[in-house]
Amino acid sequence: MPVHRPVITRRRRSSTRLGITGTLLAALSLLLALPGAAQAADVPARGEAHMGMGVAEHDGVGSLPPTNGIAATQTEGVDVSSHQGNVAWSTLWNSGVRWAYTKATEGTSYTNPYFAQQYNGAYNVGMVRGAYHFATPDGSGGAAQANYFVDHGGGWSKDGKTLPGALDIEWNPYGAACFGKTQSGMVTWIRDFLNQYKARTGRNAVIYTATSWWTQCTGNYSGFAANNPLWIARYASTVGTLPAGWGYQTMWQYTSTGPTVGDHNKFNGALDRVVALANG
Numbered sequence: 001m002p003v004h005r006p007v008i009t010r011r012r013r014s015s016t017r018l019g020i021t022g023t024l025l026a027a028l029s030l031l032l033a034l035p036g037a038a039q040a041a042d043v044p045a046r047g048e049a050h051m052g053m054g055v056a057e058h059d060g061v062g063s064l065p066p067t068n069g070i071a072a073t074q075t076e077g078v079d080v081s082s083h084q085g086n087v088a089w090s091t092l093w094n095s096g097v098r099w100a101y102t103k104a105t106e107g108t109s110y111t112n113p114y115f116a117q118q119y120n121g122a123y124n125v126g127m128v129r130g131a132y133h134f135a136t137p138d139g140s141g142g143a144a145q146a147n148y149f150v151d152h153g154g155g156w157s158k159d160g161k162t163l164p165g166a167l168d169i170e171w172n173p174y175g176a177a178c179f180g181k182t183q184s185g186m187v188t189w190i191r192d193f194l195n196q197y198k199a200r201t202g203r204n205a206v207i208y209t210a211t212s213w214w215t216q217c218t219g220n221y222s223g224f225a226a227n228n229p230l231w232i233a234r235y236a237s238t239v240g241t242l243p244a245g246w247g248y249q250t251m252w253q254y255t256s257t258g259p260t261v262g263d264h265n266k267f268n269g270a271l272d273r274v275v276a277l278a279n280g
Contacts, residue, residue: 130163142192
């Protein structure tokens with residue numbers, strides 16, 4: 001006797017495919033909803049890091065510092081990167097900004113495509129300007145990154161308008177906060193960068209960091225305080241506790257939501273002290 005097999009129609013096959021597709025899409029949506037997947041989606045592309053990008057997330061945001069009685073002792077500055085694009089330097093100058101730092105490099109492969117407009121633009125309106133390097137200690141050695149920085153805009157000249165280069169060392173936006181380094185390993189990396197920068201330029205680089213990151217990732221190391229000016233990041237009404245060894249900050253990034261460019265800073269002194277740092 002012949003066996004009758006069910007005929008699978010085209011409609012049934014299509015329904016089966018749609019059912020499988022729907023199941024896969026639902027599984028994918030569930031996967032993307034997991035915390036780890038969401039975190040991965042938020043990781044920026046290499047090169048997109050900028051000064052202070054982890055401060056609000058890790059240290060929070062408080063009130064702005066008072067404005068009364070500090071105009072004579074604090075000089076307003078800004079820091080910029082490719083995120084700001086072409087900067088309205090005349091607007092900033094007219095608002096009282098007198099110094100600026102521009103991101104030049106990151107790691108040993110990224111250069112800021114807006115560097116010339118930003119770095120030279122600040123100079124052309126009369127500001128004292130400098131360049132900074134966003135450190136990625138998980139990618140290459142400190143000396144190699146210092147060389148890349150100097151070779152791509154991070155040099156120094158004694159013209160009274162050029163500040164020493166700054167090392168931006170903070171939370172890793174691409175992965176583990178301390179870039180996979182032990183505390184002693186991080187101190188060694190920073191030392192290698194600073195030593196090579198001084199060997200190339202004759203100047204001690206500025207260190208930009210946040211106290212909480214410095215404590216976590218260097219063990220609150222105090223050995224750089226004697227030679228390297230501190231640029232502290234804290235979005236609050238005061239600078240708070242400083243990293244070990246530094247009795248005062250040279251610069252303070254106090255907000256990322258200031259006028260025109262967002263990141264605003266106060267130099268701990270009048271304009272003549274900014275020029276003194278530029279001259280070395």
